[in-house]
Amino acid sequence: MGWKIIKTIGSGLGLTVYTATASAAWEVNLTPGVTDVSRSVFDLHMTIFWICVAIALVVFGVMFWSIFHHRKSRGAKAHHFHENTMVEVIWTIIPIIILVAMAVPATATLVQMYDTSEAELDVQITGYQWKWRYDYLDHELNFFSNLSTPRDQISNEADKQEHYLLEVDRHLVLPVETKIRFLLTSNDVIHSWWVPALAVKKDAIPGFINEAWTVINEPGIYRGQCAELCGKDHGFMPVVIEAVSKDDFNQWLADARVAEQAEAAAAERVWTLDELMQQGEQVYLRACAACHLPNGAGVPGAFPALKGSAVALGDVAAHIDIVLNGKSGTAMQAFRDQLSATELAAVITYERNAWGNSLGEAVSPAQIARLLTPSTGEAEQ
Amino acid sequence: MSTLDTTLHADAHEHHGPAKGMGRWLFTTNHKDIGSMYLWFSLLMFFVGGCMALMIRAELFQPGLQLIEPGFFNQMTTMHGLIMVFGAVMPAFVGLANWMVPMMIGAPDMALPRMNNWSFWILPFAFAMLISTLFMEGGAPNFGWTFYAPLSTTYAPPSVTYFIFAIHMMGISSIMGAINIIATILNMRAPGMTMMKLPLFCWTWLITAFLLIAVMPVLAGVVTMMLMDIHFGTSFFDAGGGGDPVLFQHVFWFFGHPEVYIMILPAFGIISQIIPTFARKRLFGYASMVYATASIAVLSFLVWAHHMFTVGIPLAGELFFMYATMLIAVPTGVKVFNWVATMFRGSMTFETPMLFALAFVVLFTIGGFSGLMLAIAPVDFQYHDTYFVVAHFHYVLVPGAIFSIMAGVYYWLPKWTGHMLDERMGKLHFWLSFIGVNITFFPMHFIGLAGMPRRIPDYALQFADFNMVASIGAFLFGLSQLIFLWNVIACVRGGRKAEARAWEGAEGLEWEIPSPAPYHTFATPPQLPESLR
Amino acid sequence: MSDKPTLWQTLLSVLSGFFGVQSERNRERDFRNGRPLYYILTGLLMAGLFVVGVILLVRWALSLAGV
Numbered sequence: 001m002g003w004k005i006i007k008t009i010g011s012g013l014g015l016t017v018y019t020a021t022a023s024a025a026w027e028v029n030l031t032p033g034v035t036d037v038s039r040s041v042f043d044l045h046m047t048i049f050w051i052c053v054a055i056a057l058v059v060f061g062v063m064f065w066s067i068f069h070h071r072k073s074r075g076a077k078a079h080h081f082h083e084n085t086m087v088e089v090i091w092t093i094i095p096i097i098i099l100v101a102m103a104v105p106a107t108a109t110l111v112q113m114y115d116t117s118e119a120e121l122d123v124q125i126t127g128y129q130w131k132w133r134y135d136y137l138d139h140e141l142n143f144f145s146n147l148s149t150p151r152d153q154i155s156n157e158a159d160k161q162e163h164y165l166l167e168v169d170r171h172l173v174l175p176v177e178t179k180i181r182f183l184l185t186s187n188d189v190i191h192s193w194w195v196p197a198l199a200v201k202k203d204a205i206p207g208f209i210n211e212a213w214t215v216i217n218e219p220g221i222y223r224g225q226c227a228e229l230c231g232k233d234h235g236f237m238p239v240v241i242e243a244v245s246k247d248d249f250n251q252w253l254a255d256a257r258v259a260e261q262a263e264a265a266a267a268e269r270v271w272t273l274d275e276l277m278q279q280g281e282q283v284y285l286r287a288c289a290a291c292h293l294p295n296g297a298g299v300p301g302a303f304p305a306l307k308g309s310a311v312a313l314g315d316v317a318a319h320i321d322i323v324l325n326g327k328s329g330t331a332m333q334a335f336r337d338q339l340s341a342t343e344l345a346a347v348i349t350y351e352r353n354a355w356g357n358s359l360g361e362a363v364s365p366a367q368i369a370r371l372l373t374p375s376t377g378e379a380e381q
Numbered sequence: 382m383s384t385l386d387t388t389l390h391a392d393a394h395e396h397h398g399p400a401k402g403m404g405r406w407l408f409t410t411n412h413k414d415i416g417s418m419y420l421w422f423s424l425l426m427f428f429v430g431g432c433m434a435l436m437i438r439a440e441l442f443q444p445g446l447q448l449i450e451p452g453f454f455n456q457m458t459t460m461h462g463l464i465m466v467f468g469a470v471m472p473a474f475v476g477l478a479n480w481m482v483p484m485m486i487g488a489p490d491m492a493l494p495r496m497n498n499w500s501f502w503i504l505p506f507a508f509a510m511l512i513s514t515l516f517m518e519g520g521a522p523n524f525g526w527t528f529y530a531p532l533s534t535t536y537a538p539p540s541v542t543y544f545i546f547a548i549h550m551m552g553i554s555s556i557m558g559a560i561n562i563i564a565t566i567l568n569m570r571a572p573g574m575t576m577m578k579l580p581l582f583c584w585t586w587l588i589t590a591f592l593l594i595a596v597m598p599v600l601a602g603v604v605t606m607m608l609m610d611i612h613f614g615t616s617f618f619d620a621g622g623g624g625d626p627v628l629f630q631h632v633f634w635f636f637g638h639p640e641v642y643i644m645i646l647p648a649f650g651i652i653s654q655i656i657p658t659f660a661r662k663r664l665f666g667y668a669s670m671v672y673a674t675a676s677i678a679v680l681s682f683l684v685w686a687h688h689m690f691t692v693g694i695p696l697a698g699e700l701f702f703m704y705a706t707m708l709i710a711v712p713t714g715v716k717v718f719n720w721v722a723t724m725f726r727g728s729m730t731f732e733t734p735m736l737f738a739l740a741f742v743v744l745f746t747i748g749g750f751s752g753l754m755l756a757i758a759p760v761d762f763q764y765h766d767t768y769f770v771v772a773h774f775h776y777v778l779v780p781g782a783i784f785s786i787m788a789g790v791y792y793w794l795p796k797w798t799g800h801m802l803d804e805r806m807g808k809l810h811f812w813l814s815f816i817g818v819n820i821t822f823f824p825m826h827f828i829g830l831a832g833m834p835r836r837i838p839d840y841a842l843q844f845a846d847f848n849m850v851a852s853i854g855a856f857l858f859g860l861s862q863l864i865f866l867w868n869v870i871a872c873v874r875g876g877r878k879a880e881a882r883a884w885e886g887a888e889g890l891e892w893e894i895p896s897p898a899p900y901h902t903f904a905t906p907p908q909l910p911e912s913l914r
Numbered sequence: 915m916s917d918k919p920t921l922w923q924t925l926l927s928v929l930s931g932f933f934g935v936q937s938e939r940n941r942e943r944d945f946r947n948g949r950p951l952y953y954i955l956t957g958l959l960m961a962g963l964f965v966v967g968v969i970l971l972v973r974w975a976l977s978l979a980g981v
Contacts, residue, residue: 103707
């Protein structure tokens with residue numbers, strides 16, 4: 001087949017050929033999804049599609065019939081009619097009737113999609129450049145979800161895995177057969193949270209809260225992406241939902257809380273410079289390297305360099321402040337809620353001691369933890 | 382300065398021919414010279430924007446980042462869109478109008494020739510400024526051609542200010558061009574050329590010109606609000622200061638939706654000139670075409686929020702814009718039936734312009750069908766901001782607007798140059814373009830439905846194969862445009878001598894004057910030919 | 915032939931414009947004897963009515979849906 005030839009040519013040219021998902025690669029249609037709403041959306045989609053096909057067959061049929069039979073080379077003589085109001089009225093009214101018929105089920109589905117009442121679980125979704133934050137509002141649990149595809153796969157230095165660019169470090173875990181309300185907003189620019197299997201796509205807009213809802217019927221892992229252009233790494237902020245049974249969901253909630261406490265306890269012990277540097281590098285690559293680049297060189301005019309920068313080599317308090325609280329009016333976010341005390345301490349230490357920056361001093365997790373606790377005056381600003 | 386002007390003026394009138402050297406092009410007030418400049422400029426921009434498109438498609442040939450960085454990728458998508466919309470499609474239509482409108486209505490020139498010169502010469506400066514941003518620190522605009530705030534304000538590169546002024550200049554140029562076309566059509570028609578005898582190309586352009594005057598100030602307004610937000614401390618679009626990022630989208634699409642019609646109504650006009658010529662039969666339902674075009678223009682102001690179904694407008698708003706969109710889509714779409722009915726029982730031949738016109742009818746209709754699907758709001762949640770949308774508007778704009786421009790150029794080239802086109806090369810160009818355009822854009826429907834968002838530099842593996850196909854198609858389409866360039870140059874340089882009526886079935890005043898059209902035509906008002914009386 | 919289009923005929927012409935279909939005979943009448951201003955004003959008025967009509971349609975649909 002044609003595509004095999006294309007692939008052969010591709011590999012002949014020394015290009016990477018990816019075969020892991022070749023079977024799924026020729027997907028041509030919308031997913032029916034796993035919710036009642038997504039199924040009715042799919043049905044609407046197929047209905048309007050077949051209507052279009054039918055109209056196309058008629059119109060193009062007449063057209064090609066004319067092209068074939070009414071050509072000069074076959075001796076066709078031009079007739080001289082050039083209007084027939086009745087015919088025109090009829091062929092305008094028929095599509096209108098078809099579309100009115102379409103509008104009825106479309107309205108019903110839309111009304112259903114807008115009914116966010118009686119939700120059993122509220123999840124707030126906040127878009128950040130370029131990650132998602134999920135808050136389980138009723139359970140005092142929140143975390144960030146970052147792309148977990150390694151950089152060497154993106155830069156073609158390693159083979160791409162099955163879920164290339166559609167995998168994250170922490171899944172959004174949701175219970176099945178539960179009405180879940182999503183409250184969407186953004187921390188910086190407009191993002192759009194989209195999971196095709198749920199037929200939910202809603203913009204996350206700074207300063208506004210949008211609502212959407214879903215009831216997932218089947219357990220499973222459902223993947224989506226940010227749909228609204230949100231800057232450089234718009235293509236690298238996927239959504240991954242893990243739908244589990246209600247019992248598993250409760251168990252997961254309990255485990256997540258225990259893990260959070262362990263994390264807080266870790267901040268209180270003493271860390272060596274090497275330990276911090278090691279963890280700092282990982283955190284840096286995950287949270288900072290998208291803008292400041294893995295080598296700390298930044299992008300002139302857009303993202304400042306950290307290598308040799310006045311902030312990274314200057315007063316440590318100022319450095320901590322900019323990482324924790326961001327810099328308003330720029331793309332530099334406040335990381336105080338995004339990273340744990342240990343991670344913050346590690347990444348600041350790393351920035352002050354990597355790529356030829358060598359201050360040799362460590363920022364301790366305990367020091368950062370004190371800044372993060374709301375009881376201190378500084379944190380209230 | 383005034384002496385220079387008067388000498389040139391006197392010169393032109395004494396010799397009735399073009400001035401010599403660069404001065405001819407810099408100071409010309411001749412509608413044919415200005416039309417040619419518009420067309421060459423738009424061809425240049427078409428190739429510049431096309432190279433950017435090829436850079437995008439080259440990066441998307443395979444998953445992974447191979448050629449360009451994501452930041453630069455965004456600059457490419459943005460500049461490709463801006464250059465194609467404002468630099469290629471719109472100036473090409475203005476160029477065709479400049480050449481053809483005075484000749485179709487029997488006028489000696491445009492009504493406001495000096496302004497005509499100015500509205501062209503603004504453009505090279507506007508685009509030089511826009512393109513220069515590519516070489517600035519922080520790079521060119523990278524927020525998409527729709528430049529949604531706050532990505533285009535608070536988070537924009539410093540070059541956004543140059544972008545804003547470039548948009549202002551393009552707007553001024555468009556408004557002046559539009560005023561000129563309205564003044565010409567309303568005031569300069571030859572005796573007997575009443576409004577109801579106006580060729581459809583003039584009608585659609587007249588209505589387009591009113592749309593331009595109505596919406597270009599809105600675009601200027603929205604970029605000015607951005608400018609204020611960026612430099613003067615206002616917060617129109619900054620939620621932190623009490624503004625509203627969604628306001629931007631409302632204002633932008635209030636411009637943007639009529640803009641869509643600005644790019645397609647003149648195309649309707651061109652196709653309505655070409656199909657009757659090669660079917661040797663009068664246009665079916667001329668009256669309906671005129672009335673429908675007018676109503677499309679009015680109603681195009683009432684559907685803008687169908688671009689914004691996912692921003693969270695209230696349910697009543699969603700329903701309003703869904704119903705309004707579906708209602709106006711129908712009379713727009715069924716105009717296709719009129720073209721088909723024109724061909725029906727005609728006596729057709731298939732020269733290059735006709736081939737492009739036929740491809741327009743089929744492929745534009747496919748774009749119309751996907752538009753109808755997008756109008757259904759609950760389903761639009763799945764289509765919105767995916768490659769399905771990219772496929773939709775490229776079907777409407779490439780085999781729609783751009784094929785109509787090429788059809789028009791091939792149709793009127795004999796009149797402009799006095800030479801017939803080499804049909805063999807014309808058909809080669811057509812078939813390569815037709816195949817290329819479909820290989821490029823048809824698979825985009827599939828990858829969009831399968832879930833690939835637009836404007837991403839890298840994608841998941843399940844989208845890989847169709848992306849590779851689309852990229853191959855894009856290079857085929859792009860390279861075959863070199864044949865277009867070749868054809869135009871070859872036709873200017875020589876070829877079989879064209880008669881006054883270059884095509885057997887052509888009707889209209891422009892075919893009553895010799896080919897090539899003399900530098901000055903209709904210095905005295907013409908007698909309408911028998912067929913138009 | 916010099917009879918001016920009546921108000922009713924003007925309305926019908928504008929309506930047929932919105933619908934997108936008009937006969938050659940009516941168009942000739944409109945353009946020979948009508949004043950453009952009347953058609954433009956009627957057109958804008960009808961566009962306003964169109965908006966009101968669609969709004970009423972939406973309210974009716976919403977009341978049917980019980981929202």
